[in-house]
Amino acid sequence: MTKQGFVEALLRHKGIPVSENQLALFDKFMMEEHIKQAVETIINTQNEIVESWKERSLIDDILQKQIILPNAKVNKQYSFTFDPAGIGLQEMGDFEWSIPEGLGITFDETANTIAGTPLQPGEFVLTLLFRLKHHPADKPFTEKKILLVINPDPKSLWQNLPSDEQDKYWQPDQAAISLPFGERKLVIASKRGRSHAHEGKFRDDSFGCDFNAEKGWGIIAVADGAGSAKYSRKGADIACKAAVNSFRELLSGDKIAGLEEAITAYLNDPSEDSQKKVSAQFIEQLGKLAFTSQGKIKQEAQENGADIKDYSTTLIFALVKKYAAGYVISSFWVGDGGIGIYQDTTGEAFVMGTPDSGEFAGQTRFLTMSDIFANGAYVNRIRFKVVPDFTALLLMTDGLTDPKFQTDGNLQKNEYWRQLWQDLGGANDDSAKVNFTGTPEEAKESLLNWLDFWSPGNHDDRTIAILY
Structure with a gap:
């Protein structure tokens, strides 16, 4: 105009x-x-x-314009890339972020990324300073306040109160061992669960092991004392120690010769008849080990004027020996938890039995129950397997199987064993990795550290034995 x-x-x-x-x-x-x-x-x-x-x-x-920053969590790596055009702010030109000091996160102008490891929980106001596209460089910034929520590390909400060292059945709140096992290595770690640590209660899990270099046989045992039984930690301890001691007696006696003969005959001729003979030998010898463990718990209860139910515990143990044809592995399993032979090259696992599950969640069977050995009921709890090779033999209490497998049915699924092995290798939120190639001390410490993983609702004692 x-x-x-x-x-x-x-x-x-x-x-x-x-x-x-x-x-x-x-x-x-x-x-x-x-x-x-x-x-x-x-x-x-x-x-x-x-x-x-x-x-x-x-x-x-x-x-x-509503700009929502993803929630962060204390001690967990955080990264958020700010892309104005991507959220419909095409007219935004120069910008930068002002972040309160001490949060553990900063703004990277090159990558346009807010990143870091948050150090403290709470709600914090971040300031977005910006100009429009046509603004000159000396134009003052406009400020936009944006809320960032940093959630607490759930681990930090749990107390870690020491258990009573004066108690007659006290045991350390965590324990671990690593030792040579023939041509392989064994590492076992047991850690008190957060639910027990929060109240200063005891670790109820236990483990035991031994390897006889002369005979070539080894034993690995894990046990989980029932949380409802006041002396269950002692029951678990006795069960593992008794199984190991009975194993040593087996190797020093003449019964081992019959077992060896049956195994050799089966490896030379894996017929149905030779398989039955091996099975009969394992049922007899492992049955004795388990029965002795129950007897030792019963003796402890009687000597202390207590009921054997006060010492209720699960028990899983395995005997292992390498032959020219492969590894002979036999196991006994009562209660929940799990034991499996995993081969990483194929991604397959062989589960040596089935867990005992009750009608309701948390129910299971215990070694201390009177009917475990009644009328030969224990026979189905004993398995044996010959494998040419394996990546790992794993024995676990339910503090591991519950978070890592979720259901009893998943114990039979190879993908869950693959995920567990990858998890042990560092494929987890914490990048926690078991140092299988390190020194015995490094293997122990890294496995104890790995056991500290976070799983909502799963805060029981955790014990795992890995032969690798």
Whole structure:
């Protein structure tokens, strides 16, 4: 629009239009210098108002835009890339973030990323400072306040109160062992669960092991004392120690010769008849080990005027020996938890039995129950397997199987064993990794550290034995 047209429109808007017989007068009017300057000023002022409003509106659009930062968590790596165009803020130009000190996170201008490891929980206000695209570099930033929620590390909400060392059945709140096992290595770790640590209660799990280099046989045992039984930690301890001691007696006696003969015959001729003979030998010898463990617990209860139920415990143990044809592994299993032979090259696992599960969650069977050995019921708890090779033999209490397998049925699924092995190798949120190639001390400490993994709702004692 020309300046003349602008003035005509202005006069018309004011109710004093220029008539045809006034056009010559109007032309002369528009030629006056002060009128020209006045019109120029009005137009410039209008343009300034329009541009100022457009700018104010664009800034307000950004201020009103909801920007949600993902929640962070203390001690867990955090990373958020800010992409204005990607969230519909195409008019945003230069920007930077102002972050309160001491949070453990910073803004990387190169990557446009807010990242770091948060150090403290709470709700914190971060400031987004920005200019519009057409703003010059010296234009002051506009500030937009944005909330960042940093959740606490759930582990930090649990107390770690020491158990009573003066108690007659006290045992350390955690324990671990690593030792040579023939051509392989064995590492076992047991850690008190958070639910027990929070109340200063005892670790109820236990373990035991031994390897006889002369005979080539080894034993590995884990046990989980029932949380409802006041002396269960002692029951678990006795069960493992008694199994190991009975194993040593087996190797020193003449019974081992019959077992060895049956195994050799089966390896030379794996017929149905030779398999039955091996099974009969394992049922007899492992049955004795388990029965002795029950007897030792019963003796402890009687000597202390207690009920054997006060010492209720599960028990899983395995005997292992390497032959030219492969590894002979036999096991006994009563209660929950799990034992499996895992081969990583194929991703397959052989589970040596089935866990005992009750009608309701948390129910199981215990070694201390009177009917465990009644009428030969224990026979189905004993298995044996010959494998040419394996990656790992794993024995676990339910403090491991519950979070890592979730259900009894999943124990039979190879993918869960693969996931567990990868988890042990560091594929987890904490990047915690068991150092299988390190020194015995490094293997122990790394496995204890790995046992500290977080799993919502799973805070029981955790024990795992790994022959690798």
